[in-house]
């Protein structure tokens with residue numbers, strides 16, 4: 001587990017965001033389903049809806065892969081963000097009523113709902129020790145978003161807290177024995 005996390009960190013370019021995932025990722029690595037974290041990955045922390053660029057990217061993924069293959073696996077699957085998807089990208093499902101990441105329960109539920117093995121899921125997350133760890137534990141493929149979306153102007157303290165948390169995670173993963 002430690003080794004996998006460390007190689008994931010080493011192999012991930014520092015500017016990587018969700019927008020770099022192209023539909024061709026599917027199939028090539030046996031990936032058939034996307035499980036997307038929300039905060040930091042689709043929008044800055046606590047956002048109500050994906051950023052405009054991300055919305056365009058989501059529409060492209062849904063058009064190519066089908067909405068039934070795209071899931072939101074956030075530790076906060078509630079509030080206006082759920083309503084936004086319901087209205088704008090119906091068919092994309094939120095995973096809820098499961099133990100939070102890094103437990104694998106959300107990925108297990110994703111696999112059940114999509115009728116695919118866990119190895120066919122790409123878990124996209126900006127946190128090494130929650131989503132990426134869950135993916136490694138579950139036998140899914142982690143996609144580490146190393147350049148998450150942040151909104152320092154409107155949410156300085158909270159974003160700073162999460163920036164420190166992510167930095168601490170990277171340090172922790174690097175120094176693990």
Ligand SMILES: [Mg+2]
Pocket residue numbers: 037038039040041125126127
């Ligand atoms: Mg996140």
